[in-house]
Amino acid sequence: MVNRASLRSDAMAGLSGTIILLPQAVAYAHIAGMPPEYGLYAAIIPVIFAALFGSSRHLVSGPTAALSIVVFSTISPLAEPGSTAYIAYVLTLTFMVGLMQLALAFARMGMLVNFISHSVVIGFTAGAAVLIAVSQLKNFFGLHYGSGGEFFGTLSRFAAAAGDINWQVAGVGAVTLVAGILTKRHVRRVPYMIVAMVVGSVYALAVKAMVGHDAGIETVSEIPRSLPPLSAPMLSMEVLHQLGAIALAVTLLSLTEALSIARAVGAKSGQHIDGNQEFFGQGLANLAGSFFSGYVSSGSFTRSGINYEAGAVTPLSSVFSACFLVLTLLFFVPLARYLPIASMAAILFMVAYALIDVKHICAVMRTSRRESAVLFATLASTLVFQLEFAIYAGVILSLVLYLERTARPGIRAAVPAPGEGQYHFVPQRDEPDCPQLKMEFIDGELYFGAIDHVKRHLHQLEEVHPEQKHLLILAPGINFIDASGADLLAEEARRRRARGGGLYFHRLNEQARSTLERGGQLGDIGQNSLFAIGDDVIGTLYPRFDPKVCANCSSRIFRQCRERLPDGSPR
Incomplete structure (x- = not known):
């Protein structure tokens, strides 16, 4: 029930979420190969639709690390990351994902994700974390070589270019990384990403002042001060055919991620989650996002957890968060141009490390050989094959595991x-x-x-x-x-x-x-x-x-x- 007290609680929770969201959104856009402002756009309109039309009181949607690396890995072979064509492909993918999610909601297929083993999600997320970390090696060390979503190819290119490491750039990344780790460990109430960004930016400015030039320290491109611009997906048959299989894989991952997080937070709050309603909310969020320059979104575990811990009472906390982000986008976001790319890479190293759920991996290894095999097979697939194939492989392994159990009463x-x-x-x-x-x-x-x-x-x-x-x-x-x-x-x-x-x-x-x-x-x-x-x-x-x-x-x-x-x- 909405009242004055709940509005106050939701507003404070929304403000807390915005503070965390700002560096995350820019970082995730960087992973996805999108201009930084698109990460912020994906955290405005989609967040509002997912909150108002979903079933969870505390789930916060928006860009996520796992989906961002999938977007980059699957779309980068089709167009140059960051280009106009690339952005059009990504927004079209978002539109298709939204349609598929709505179709599953209307078909009342909310129980579908019950057949995807949690080990698949853990394995895929861990594999995505490794890919994220490897993809940021060049930015952390100031190297220049071609980008790609594949694991071994990226490692080989890094090894070939390792002799050209820019140690001043690497120093910026190292200072940012240390500041983030120390803040996260010892000052938990302060957003470690914000502290890491500020410390890295100040250190980079100091290095430039001492050497008298930019020292090869590149910064994030300037983010325009504007509301999310209108956009339109490409609806040609050729493009739809190119993205069909990718969209289905992203749909499954997005829904699994959102519903798993909603249920995890719901278990703490005592709320029952309606899977079909959550599918509907996520579908509307992505469909609307594709027309307001937002790329694929899903539930965020970090932001949802903070939203719950901050005392959110209703889904209006997510709406407040989106509104605060709009104000930030209009008045404060130009400061992002001082953020070094190396600092962004250091933040993404921390994000990648947090994605590897060591506790659950060890628990699975202790309790079930079959689940362990599924987990590590999914993880290996993310590193060896294309990410959409890894998602399909994980889903198929889950179904095989389920059928194997039911076939042996x-x-x-x-x-x-x-x-x-x-x-x-x-x-x-x-x-x-x-x-x-x-x-x-x-x-x-x-x-x-x-x-x-x-x-x-x-x-x-x-x-x-x-x-x-x-x-x-x-x-x-x-x-x-x-x-x-x-x-x-x-x-x-x-x-x-x-x-x-x-x-x-x-x-x-x-x-x-x-x-x-x-x-x-x-x-x-x-x-x-x-x-x-x-x-x-x-x-x-x-x-x-x-x-x-x-x-x-x-x-x-x-x-x-x-x-x-x-x-x-x-x-």
């Missing part, structure tokens, strides 16, 4: 629960098996992808224990059965009946039972083979067992076994 041996009057079952530990009835929990969906795993297990049961002609499936964990799963169960029922046994189910849910009934498979299984919660399953099945086998059985795991034989004869 858990199957556990079971026994009746101990005690009088108990009619449920528990996992088997050291208890002996019944020689005639096998009891198994199946936890997972019986769909076409899981059929082979379940079928092989059922055949192994027959090979290992051919005398166990009866099978009881404990089904509370089976949430879904498709046509292939229904056919498998009907086949198993016919096979066991032909051997003189049967297939039975305990606690099969209504949806699964309805599937069997509609498909005709329930006729093969038998209505009297389905047992509900509270039914005396063993009491019903025991008379169907072979009395001769029971007479010689020493296991006697059922209460009925100890009282009489299946034909009613006393022990």
Whole structure:
């Protein structure tokens, strides 16, 4: 609810966000190969739309490091970074991303990002961080060689030019880096980027004054004092075809980034995040941004975290931040022309370092080999292949991991629960098996992808224990059965009946039972083979067992076994 107190809190949170945003936006535009003002433009109109039409109260959108390096890596082969053609390509990409995000929102595909493993995001972000750091080596050391988004090519060009390092430029970068690190460690309340920029700029001015010339220390180009100008995407079929695959990859990355951050902050604030609504807000933000000179935006973890910690109450904090940035753009941004490019590179080194989530990488390595493989495969893909391919590779690996898990539903041996009057079952530990009835929990969906795993297990049961002609499936964990799963169960029922046994189910849910009934498979299984919660399953099945086998059985795991034989004869 908006009131005077919330407006005050949102205004203060918005001001805090603007202080952080100013150096970030310029730095991210530099990564993206865009003129510095475009980073600021991307933090005005898109931020307002994402805040007002998204679902999160604290998510702050705008340019991000990961998206910026993707933009540079994918668009730089098409046009010279910073050129008019390059800017047009980037704004067209932003327009296409916005349309795709809106399409996913209208199709209610907010759950789509649930299938992208968090390990993919961590791995991709770490790889992007390495690319960002490598791309800034030439600016930090004052070198001049061709730009490119590839990792090994950039390293080789740096190695070839390393003999021409400008140590005065490198000194500016080093002073900026040290100032930023010390501020971040020891004066946490002060924005370390601002301090690093000021210290680097003052040091650069001092060096120029001492040597009497610019010493090769280049500075950021002057940022115009104006509101975001109107722009229009290129809508020719040739351009749309060139950018189609890139736009889809950026769409997936942008939405994953935004929704992950929104949920992380929402977990702290106790807010439920609507994925479809967030897709809608991000789509409108990018669509509007493409017409107001803003390049691809998404949620920012740093700014969103600061927004929450600063006491933001409603999404109006992001609107206030955008308004404060407009004032900054009109009255204070000309000071940016004193910022050395080497200082900007040093700031981006710190940004890159912060993007590598060492804590989560170590946690993944300790807990799961599969997730670790996905993480490092995604990271390696960002360094070896084009970034849009790395995104696709990560998404495909996530889906493969998910499908591999669902294709192997858990199957556990079971026994009746101990005690009088108990009619449920528990996992088997050291208890002996019944020689005639096998009891198994199946936890997972019986769909076409899981059929082979379940079928092989059922055949192994027959090979290992051919005398166990009866099978009881404990089904509370089976949430879904498709046509292939229904056919498998009907086949198993016919096979066991032909051997003189049967297939039975305990606690099969209504949806699964309805599937069997509609498909005709329930006729093969038998209505009297389905047992509900509270039914005396063993009491019903025991008379169907072979009395001769029971007479010689020493296991006697059922209460009925100890009282009489299946034909009613006393022990």
